Amino acid sequence: MNQSADTPIVSLHNVSKSFGRVFALEGINLDFYPGQIVSLVGDNGAGKSTLTKIISGTEDPDSGGEIIIDNEKVGKWSAARARNRGIETVHQNRALSEQQSIYANVFLGREKTNRFGFVSRKAEIAETEALMRKIGYTSKVWNPTSTVNKLSGGERQGVAISRAILFESRLVMLDEPTTAMALSEAAEVIEFIRDLKKAGKSVIFISHNPWDAHMVADRFVILERGKVVYDAPKGDMSADDFIALLHKFAKKDQL
């Protein structure tokens, strides 16, 4: 299933994850290549978020599974390590500290500091401002020093997305980024994913909107009850064919 001669940024070998008796993921084998946009779809509870958490280092896989980054087996994988290797995530719950300022959230875990660890506020605020202007989230009501709890759902998502692109990322995972967004905001996100592709980055995009998922994808991965049930390049599959495919799996699921 090699779509590209390049080495994968991330490979999962036989990755499983159970929570007590619930198997969220079972024997997952997937490779994610540079410059490729993968739409990851599946019902609620299929294991999509769990998959992003394992790649982003926020959940450990069960023993036996392996995470391979740039053809290197990683030992102890962690969120800090994942970010250092250029893997950024917009988590489904957004992972924002709502009582802190926008700029503090954007730089959370990656603060710009002097050599004693004191934050360079001016630099962080200026960069946050430029970034938000760039991706089209500007406002008269709030600025980078406003706390996140002042923002609408869509604006919060904007902060989480800004954070994911601020740093030199190679793989950006977006877990249902357009939920709670107005239509125009969702359109911005789609535009933004296309920009990421133009910039040569890899994307794992999770969405419940099949048109969005189809529109941006180079490749589809369908998860069902913790297993990969479909993994193929988009080729010339039309949106209608893609939706029919999703329906087929949904029906099978009911039998």
Place this chain on the structure above:
Amino acid sequence: MSTEVAKTKKIKELIPEVYRPVFGAAIFFVLMMVAFIVSAPEVFLTVGIYTAIFLSLPLFTIVGLSLVYITAAGEIDLSFPSIIAISALAFTWTLQQTGMNFGLAIPASLLTGCACGWVNGLLVTRLGLSSLITTLGMNFALVGLTNILNNGVVRGLTDINDSKIRAILVGSWGPMPAQMFWSTGIAIILGLIFHRHRFGIHVKVAGDNPEAGRAMGVNIERTKTLVFILIGLCSSLTGIFAVLLNSTFFPTMGDGYLLPTLAAVFVGGTPVTGGKGTIGGLVIGAATVVFIQTGVVAAGLDGYWTSFGFGLVIVFSLIGHRRFSGKLTR
């Protein structure tokens, strides 16, 4: 009433949101001082009362500063009074054993305090125990341990009365007790760290949304453990100052710190709910609390009025903070 609300709103808008808790605490402090001066001018218009207050205020401030950190981190520490006592014992014992070697006694005390805090931190972060119950238990354990180790001795340290170090730490610099300068310095450092350092951000995130911190690669467990260690460090400093001031160690040294210091945190405008805090507010809150403690007695009122005063101050200041700072103190 409605014009009053409008007025509060206007004043509110003049002050940036982050400074509102500090302003609230300051306004409250000024009102309290006016009340004291009006009701007992013969006491509160003389220098004596202020000198008395400045002797003990720094001790509450130093340990209170670290409690702002733990509150913002979404945890609590009730063991600091016993850490004050046991690290004061470590200080005194080392002085006695080494013929008044401060160079050994101060590190011994600081290490003792940090070790206690580290144990608290490990129990809370590694075993996932509730910090309320863990530190309550730790308080009992350390009170017991202090008494066991001290073995019923009252340790007078008359030899240190004219030592240089004592003069530097708790002597008088002009009319001001030296410890006021020390606590001010510590407040500035801990204030800068809390409000401007990476560590301060991580502390607040740990109390607000630890999952978000973890997802961004922040080591929340280490952050919380360091805060418990900071409490041990500050408690030890307070213990050292207390021993030097009294030239004596007694095992009940930490008693009387628990409730006033916690009150100082909340009167200062740090919300109990975590994720936020104010070091400036704590400095004012500690002054408020110590003024009540000393002022009530100095005004010739029965000591029971101190408790009553605390009660009033806590309730009214929380109401004030809520109106003034909105959600911040909820």
